[in-house]
Amino acid sequence: MSAARGGFQARVVDLFAGAGGLSEGFRQAGFSIVAGSDNDPDALATYRANFPEALTILGDIRRPEIKEQILAAACSAEVLVGGPPCQAFSQVRNHSRMIDDPRNALYREFVETLGTAEPLVFVMENVTGMDQMGVREQILTDLRLEGRYDVRAQVVDAADFGVPQTRKRLLFIGVRAGTGMEAPTLSGSGATDSVALARFTGARRPRYQLVVQQHLLSLRLGEALADDQSLVAVTAGQALSDLAALTAGRRDDETAFADLSPPQSAYQRLMREGAGATLSNVQVPRMNQDTALRLKAIPQGGNHRDLEEALLQRFITGKRWGQDNGSGRLSRKHFYAYRRLHPSLWAWTLNTKADSVYHYGVARALSVREFARLQSFPDRFVFRTDPRRGPLEGRHDGGPAHSRYRQAGNAVPPLLAKSVALAVMAELNAYRERTEIRAAAG
Template sequence: MNDSTGGGAMGLGGPEVVALRNRAGDTARGGRLRVVDLFAGAGGLSEGFRQAGFEVLAGADNDPDAAATYRANFPRAEVIVGDIRAPEVRARVQAAARAADVLAGGPPCQAFSQVRNHTRVIDDPRNALYREFVETLRDALPSAFVMENVTGMDQMGAREQILADLTLEGHYDVAAQVVDAADFGVPQTRKRLLFLGVRRGTGMAPPVLAGSGATQSVALTRFTGDRRPRYQLAVQQHILSLRLGEALADPDDLTATTALQAISDLATLEVGNRKEEMAWDALPAAASAYQRLMRQDAGPRLCNVQVPRINADTAMRLQGIPKGGNHRDLQEPLLERFLTGQRWGQDNGTGRLSRKHFYAYRRLHPDIWAWTLNTKADSVYHYEAARALSVREFARLQSFPDRFVFTCDPRRGPLEGRHDGGPAHSRYRQAGNAVPPLLAKHVAERLLAELNGQRDREEIRARMG
């Protein structure tokens, strides 16, 4: 891999650092703080920073469909499409990053090296995109940064390696922590590993997020017996957990959010609906504080409301799965590969469902948040109706506001960076892969507090001469 990073080849000390610090201070005094989002996808991190009051300068991603969504929702931002390893793309990314106060991103990291193998994460060719994030940070030297990734990165010594990389030889103070989005009001359990860094010597400290603790206090418990299996909420018997259980049950409390509170107003969406938009008067009034929050500033029509068709076999199985249940709850006859004679999908030759199907039969429970969404429409089914969710319901469970529209590049056929599957699959992929904006907002607010404190200290020093 080419290590060249343009201006990043210079050292980290000296007058260029002073100039960068002054740039950040001028930004804080003259207007909103600015963020650039690498590996941005549809823009979950950017949306959270925007809600916290940041100006989104630019977003970069290799997927032209995700970039189309980003462009539609951040019309004032520069959208950089292409492989960041390409010199022309890297140059645009670095130019944008040099103007930012915060660099954000979630670089894909395919390999988690083991310390005992003496292979560093940053040196593994499979982690070239992570290296690009580090080198962009080295070149731009923003006042702060956030890097997020899957918790699998936090194993086999990888956390310590990444912390060392991100300090840039002592020029940043960095803290790492695992957080669960459901502890920050997102109606979905989604664990992420966060690395938050601030420039050393500025008086700032890398913030540590403190969530509600709801995911440690409330759980779904499976009960079996003579009757069909059922799932019921279980709350730990201590004061904090009981309070969190009460908050979860209260539709006007945003501390923790259930699937019902997130999407009950969309329950009437029909299986096989092909209309991408609908008028608000076709829906009931918002039934929770979360729904009211999601509807704020939405346009005259609600978008991304198509609902996939399902075959007869799937409909039969869903009738056999209770709310909150999964393939374990299917009775023996429903485990047959083909139930109605229709041949569909892959057949493993056993006449039974295979392991790959098990992740496709999971129903939400209305009284608790959703499990972690993935990129496929059949990764989750409605708690009441025998149907999959629309992209809009995916977006609600991810905490994207209703004004946020998922779209695709209008060009047809293969494009560099485009994933297979077509526009419908791309929208689910974009929504399912995103960082929940409500979680990102909490990150941004904590960084904003540190950056504003730095600004105040600089202003005091300037007045004192």
Template sequence: MSRNSGNNIAICDGQRKPRISRANLSVVDLFCGAGGFSEGFRQAGFNVLAGSDNDPDALATFATNFPEARTVLGDIRQDAIKERIVDAARQATVLVGGPPCQAFSQMRNHTRMIDDPRNALYREFVGTLRTALPPAFVMENVTGMDQMGVREQILSDLSLDGEYQVQAQVVDAADFGVPQTRKRLLFMGVRRESGMTAPLLKGSGATDSVVLARFTGDRRPRYQLVVQQNLLSMRLAEALADSDDLTAVTAAQAISDLADLPVGNRDDDLKWSDLSEPSSAYQRLMRADPRESAFNLQVPRINKDTELRLCGIPQGGNHRDLQEELLGRYLTGQRWGQDNGSGKLSRKHFYAYRRLHPVLWAWTLNTKADCVYHYDIPRALSVREMARLQSFPDRFIFVTDPRRGMLEGRHDGGPAHSRYRQVGNAVPPLLAKSVARSLIIALNASLKQEKIRAKAG
């Protein structure tokens, strides 16, 4: 038997066997984007070995926040890129990733997901797993995969003919202390011969305990929390209302200390002394181990029409709450955007007019600055506020590749849009941290069993 000193595996008779070291837990992040998965694993105690993505702007953010890690920029389907990724993955305790799967919603029953050419990146994740054979892996994706009935296919693919024992479950980030409801389908696998059992996460259950309900009456609609009438739900509602309790976190508990950022602010970084003091346990957690300044604080300008509409929408509300006089396409005479010729807002505008509610977490964020507006002030959120709702700590900053022009893999829209996109596409770090901790428990149990067998032998 020979050993690779930079590895967490032992080589025996040509086969890789998992060799787990508590002192050297490490992770490699495929399709890493800005690095939400990696940030959560780092907080749990893992060393981040490498991140790979084809978006140069997202990878610039990853490199800024994980200077110790290797960055692999490019398309994993290219042999040279794949070789670098596999080399890093062979050294990892855990391989993580969320490969884009473009075809799952159009699959026919007789078509296997891994065989569809539109799912080539998913196939590359499975191929990297097969080549590297780390002790454990995590793959996450949208819950639509589950709804289309491909869970069993994915479980079969990821098991690698029985090499891995794999568990799948749908989780909501808000049940793990993230101030945002964000459901994801997780697949966690462990090498069978290690004796580990693939873990399942257990969240708080807060998302099943409280909902935001719309009430109508003589006045404009209003939104308020409705709590399920059982002891657990009432306790979770109390935790949600407690600013010192991190079990469940509201939008106000996440971002109220940043409320005074001026609209149209062009200063992307400010001194901490220029900001309000933190007023919740979550804000104190996000500000821990800070950089010299606070970053990503620019607030986009909005036009007068949007401001008028936001003033007509209650906290937690959306376009359904607009009075008739606010539904006109142009309210103040300023011409902006496309005109559908009807004189009214078109359906594509409806998603934009949504205001947070201060006493509940945010809905699922997307990649655009106008996917959410402040609960108190008629304005969009800064990248930092969006990052707070995703549970990125304030020391984690979002940047772009300084090179100009349309680089390969770069998305249209410019640097500002890229930063919002990076935040919106990310895995919430606090959810990733819970995933990492569950794997540490499994890894430690495997180490304990290994010691028992060694003593018995």
């Protein structure tokens, strides 16, 4: 039974929605997105543009008038999803509850909204740091709401679900107790445990090569990774090769697909579906001469460790740029930035900065569209900012370009969200069938 069978289409409300990665995944799985909320006006501009069918609620959920709108929407939905920010990971041994820490007020708002709306299913996602700080059991206890929900927690890696990026997330999936539903557990490909990138040093310069574990499943996954027509595991090259012609310093933020290479992989064809004739978010940051020299010396998959001593100097060509740490050498901040993708493996976890990753084939940073590709956002998904200028409540510093990178880099990968949504859909459909059978039996 599909989500829309018999006129039934489960409704979703997305809290702390950001650009809408969770919502996009649930929409692709057949759910109806009825509302999304966030405090960031730029992220909500993106959300509004891509989910015109949904109510967008801009503002701090702790404000009564905003909370009232959210609750009105959530009480009409079967599914509540969200990734509330948690600034403090209180440890159990400190006898301090996460939900009681004032720095975790937004997490508490998610739990309170869940308790008031009582949807059939909820999904809460967050960083795996929660696990590392030993608070999983605290969160499970909070989300169970004294037995009203059955909840399971699981760490998943997006690359195991067809996303061309390794990105681990901690998922909490809960179902209303007494419904006969079970909180689903996701099962991915296992690719991230089977394939790795190894560094080899030789006579000339280091190189990076894919290493596949020597057992049958890993060998099959290695074959899938090398197959451009497979969607089981996807590489950075399979995600981005049709966009390689974008150049550093490009100012035009749109281009016609006709001016790009044809899709060269199954993943690129999937991303292009429904995108029309024009591709957006293709501006590329400028490149200074020092950075270009370093990138030319770094092999695919490499980083600052592969630079010769002369290229570790803070200013190579004599032109001063950026902050000077006074040491005459690159700082740790810059070390972190000089990383090049490898075309035969997925990307590492993106962050919110344009210089957190560089192209594998040309000496340049990535466009927001290429960030979006590595996150599995389809090409029809457009990243925008609020047209109002200057400081706004909830707006992050850095300007429109930085905001779009931030939105893309912070998002939940839609293909991962879709896998979650399909598992949730199976439970909801089975529940509805049981309800209909009981009703027919009288």
